Amino acid sequence: MSHATTHEHDHHDEKPKGFVKRWLLTTNHKDIGTLYLIFALIMFFIGGAMALIIRLELFQPGLQFVQPDFFNQLTTVHALAMIFGAVMPAFVGLANWMIPMMIGAPDMALPRMNNWSFWIMPFAFAILLSTFFMDGGAPAAGWTMYPPLVLQGGKNVAFMVFAIHLMGISSIMGAINIIATVLNMRAPGMDFLKMPLFVWTWLITAFLLIAVMPVLAGAVTMILTDHYFGTSFFNAAGGGDPVLYQHIFWFFGHPEVYILILPAFGVISEIIPAFARKPLFGYTAMVYATASIAFLSFIVWAHHMFTVGMPLGGELFFMYATMLIAIPTGVKIFNWVSTMWQGAMTFEAPMLWAIAFVVLFTIGGFSGIMLAIAPADFQYHDTYFVVAHFHYVLVTGAVFAIIAAVYYWLPKWTGHMYDEKLAKWHFWLSVISVNVLFFPQHFLGLAGMPRRIPDYATQFVEFNMISSIGAFVFGFSQLLFVYLVWKTAKGGEKASSRVWKGAKGLEWTVPSPAPHHTFQDNAPVNDADLAHGSAH
Amino acid sequence: MSQRHVDKKARKTIGVTLGVTVLMFGFAFALVPLYNVFCEITGINGKTGRVSASEVNQRDFDPNRTVVVQFDGTVNSALPWQFHPRQVSMEVVPGKLYTTEFFAKNLADRPVVGQAVPSVAPGEASLYFNKTECFCFTEQTLQPHEEVWMPVTFRVSPDLPEDVHVMTLSYTFFNKGGLTPAQEKAGQGSHATGR
Ligand SMILES: [Cu+2]
Numbered sequence: 073m074s075h076a077t078t079h080e081h082d083h084h085d086e087k088p089k090g091f092v093k094r095w096l097l098t099t100n101h102k103d104i105g106t107l108y109l110i111f112a113l114i115m116f117f118i119g120g121a122m123a124l125i126i127r128l129e130l131f132q133p134g135l136q137f138v139q140p141d142f143f144n145q146l147t148t149v150h151a152l153a154m155i156f157g158a159v160m161p162a163f164v165g166l167a168n169w170m171i172p173m174m175i176g177a178p179d180m181a182l183p184r185m186n187n188w189s190f191w192i193m194p195f196a197f198a199i200l201l202s203t204f205f206m207d208g209g210a211p212a213a214g215w216t217m218y219p220p221l222v223l224q225g226g227k228n229v230a231f232m233v234f235a236i237h238l239m240g241i242s243s244i245m246g247a248i249n250i251i252a253t254v255l256n257m258r259a260p261g262m263d264f265l266k267m268p269l270f271v272w273t274w275l276i277t278a279f280l281l282i283a284v285m286p287v288l289a290g291a292v293t294m295i296l297t298d299h300y301f302g303t304s305f306f307n308a309a310g311g312g313d314p315v316l317y318q319h320i321f322w323f324f325g326h327p328e329v330y331i332l333i334l335p336a337f338g339v340i341s342e343i344i345p346a347f348a349r350k351p352l353f354g355y356t357a358m359v360y361a362t363a364s365i366a367f368l369s370f371i372v373w374a375h376h377m378f379t380v381g382m383p384l385g386g387e388l389f390f391m392y393a394t395m396l397i398a399i400p401t402g403v404k405i406f407n408w409v410s411t412m413w414q415g416a417m418t419f420e421a422p423m424l425w426a427i428a429f430v431v432l433f434t435i436g437g438f439s440g441i442m443l444a445i446a447p448a449d450f451q452y453h454d455t456y457f458v459v460a461h462f463h464y465v466l467v468t469g470a471v472f473a474i475i476a477a478v479y480y481w482l483p484k485w486t487g488h489m490y491d492e493k494l495a496k497w498h499f500w501l502s503v504i505s506v507n508v509l510f511f512p513q514h515f516l517g518l519a520g521m522p523r524r525i526p527d528y529a530t531q532f533v534e535f536n537m538i539s540s541i542g543a544f545v546f547g548f549s550q551l552l553f554v555y556l557v558w559k560t561a562k563g564g565e566k567a568s569s570r571v572w573k574g575a576k577g578l579e580w581t582v583p584s585p586a587p588h589h590t591f592q593d594n595a596p597v598n599d600a601d602l603a604h605g606s607a608h
Numbered sequence: 609m610s611q612r613h614v615d616k617k618a619r620k621t622i623g624v625t626l627g628v629t630v631l632m633f634g635f636a637f638a639l640v641p642l643y644n645v646f647c648e649i650t651g652i653n654g655k656t657g658r659v660s661a662s663e664v665n666q667r668d669f670d671p672n673r674t675v676v677v678q679f680d681g682t683v684n685s686a687l688p689w690q691f692h693p694r695q696v697s698m699e700v701v702p703g704k705l706y707t708t709e710f711f712a713k714n715l716a717d718r719p720v721v722g723q724a725v726p727s728v729a730p731g732e733a734s735l736y737f738n739k740t741e742c743f744c745f746t747e748q749t750l751q752p753h754e755e756v757w758m759p760v761t762f763r764v765s766p767d768l769p770e771d772v773h774v775m776t777l778s779y780t781f782f783n784k785g786g787l788t789p790a791q792e793k794a795g796q797g798s799h800a801t802g803r
Contacts, residue, residue, distance in 0.1 A: 181618045204709060251625055255618075256618045282625050282628050286631075286632035286633035287633070288635055290636020291727075308780065309723060309783060316643050382731065383732050
């Protein structure tokens with residue numbers, strides 16, 4: 073079924089005519105990649121708007137703009153929209169666009185399923201966002217959906233659970249597709265240890281996805297039956313245990329944070345060698361480091377719940393296991409720095425974002441190690457320190473990598489160079505404001521400001537004001553990004569097929585813009601075109 | 609490379625990955641019994657031991673060692689009861705049998721069934737906290753405005769780790785039958801939570 077479609081297109085290389093055929097029914101990996109990226113951008117702005125309302129309310133102590141219940145709805149849906157609506161679909165979009173071109177495959181292994189897995193997403197988020205307009209409002213128990221609080225929600229519980237089921241199905245289908253593509257569709261000569269790191273990190277991410285998204289689906293299903301069908305999985309009155317939910321949730325939740333960051337590692341591992349004009353330092357070490365991070369992510373989950381009253385042995389185990397992750401992550405950071413070491417570096421926009429990623433993600437990693445220290449975590453738990461930590465790894469980590477990837481591959485997608493001057497403006501505005509936004513939150517947390525509150529004690533005023541100012545500058549700077557992408561899509565200086573002098577990989581051997589169909593003939597790949605072509 | 613060949617290989621990949629997906633969905637549910645077994649064996653999570661009266665006082669213990677046991681009683685918001693311990697804390701000798709009482713009163717105009725769920729903190733001490741008699745072993749039914757004193761008989765094991773000096777026995781009473789306040793207002797029929 074799936075390959076029949078590919079065959080039809082062999083005879084002509086035109087894009088299907090008409091909006092419905094081109095976008096709604098598309099099975100083309102590039103078009104689906106574009107759809108994913110546009111969807112992610114829209115969700116980034118919806119989730120971002122919620123964040124700005126949150127920061128607006130927190131600009132001053134007291135209640136000015138929103139009521140506490142609506143505030144809680146905003147924090148909950150902001151997280152769900154950013155994690156499942158923005159970051160994950162953006163990386164799936166990049167995978168769709170780039171993986172087939174990077175491994176010399178004509179398309180994804182399952183093009184029809186690819187179409188479904190994208191088109192489920194708008195429905196999932198329409199369902200989730202529609203809860204804002206119901207009486208009782210949107211889910212407000214936090215994105216972690218802890219019982220018993222979540223069980224006290226109204227109708228929105230069913231909508232939230234159903235939306236999460238759909239997102240889960242979509243990501244599982246996407247993951248299966250990526251695994252099937254990478255394992256079966258590589259061009260002859262594209263051995264595993266010649267694959268670009270972006271492909272490697274995505275392959276490992278896809279395995280994480282199929283391992284833990286079903287666990288989340290199970291957890292929210294039990295929430296659903298506890299709420300509507302009188303079961304007592306997490307209901308203490310019936311003999312259930314709310315803490316059990318936290319174990320199940322974080323068994324999903326910790327690998328999930330690597331689902332959000334491993335593809336970012338892949339992107340950065342592509343960009344830094346291209347602009348340092350040196351092959352990546354320690355390619356195989358990078359592959360093994362990624363695999364060990366993925367493995368360790370399954371045995372550290374309870375570091376999110378040090379305060380539930382675990383036995384000492386449990387706290388020690390999860391503390392040391394968590395700190396162990398710093399080793400493979402450190403290997404990656406040092407490899408990136410070593411790649412830049414004595415390289416002939418130039419600082420075009422993708423490289424600037426990549427360097428910012430390395431520096432700022434490392435800050436997020438360090439605050440993560442602080443949080444991993446069980447005795448210290450009792451102080452940090454549920455404070456703004458945690459908020460600062462995960463925004464450093466997710467915004468200046470995952471989101472920065474996505475933006476870097478877009479600048480890096482945009483000329484390949486559109487055939488035009490973006491406006492470098494404007495891109496530098498975008499970068500410097502963003503990188504300064506994002507630190508103004510999130511760095512003070514470390515201090516707020518250490519001083520004891522709890523997260524998820526609409527009002528706060530007056531000793532927290534100054535840092536909250538600074539943080540809110542940073543938030544608005546960062547938020548509005550992203551409009552510049554939209555303008556830049558739109559302008560590049562419309563026109564601009566023609567891009568060559570190589571685009572960047574130091575770029576390596578099969579995607580740079582096809583013309584810019586990349587034709588609708590690439591690598592149709594399964595020709596053997598030329599080692600000289602690959603970043604890791606020589607023996608390792 | 610023939611398209612057929614790829615299809616066959618891809619189908620195997622899809623089969624395996626789908627299998628993993630289904631397995632992990634089941635694993636989420638399997639965690640429920642696994643977790644309970646794990647907690648019972650290790651005694652963590654405040655799940656306390658239960659011994660018969662004859663098993664008690666069969667071992668030597670140090671009559672000079674004392675620990676403080678604190679008592680705490682909470683009512684879930686869905687239960688129209690008053691509930692509290694007679695005394696806030698008592699000093700006990702590990703190895704000896706003690707009895708204390710909890711007070712409960714039904715504030716509603718109809719019979720209500722409640723179930724108390726015990727928890728002992730710190731978690732590592734819960735294995736050594738044994739109850740021979742407890743109102744939490746069964747459901748409690750209180751007639752309208754009925755008041756009761758309910759006894760708890762317990763023994764702290766002499767094997768309790770040396771570094772534990774204070775432990776807390778906490779009960780939360782949940783609505784097992786009868787009516788929630790909202791339903792009471794709406795005048796609806798009986799409603800059972802739990803299984
Ligand atoms: Cu974690």
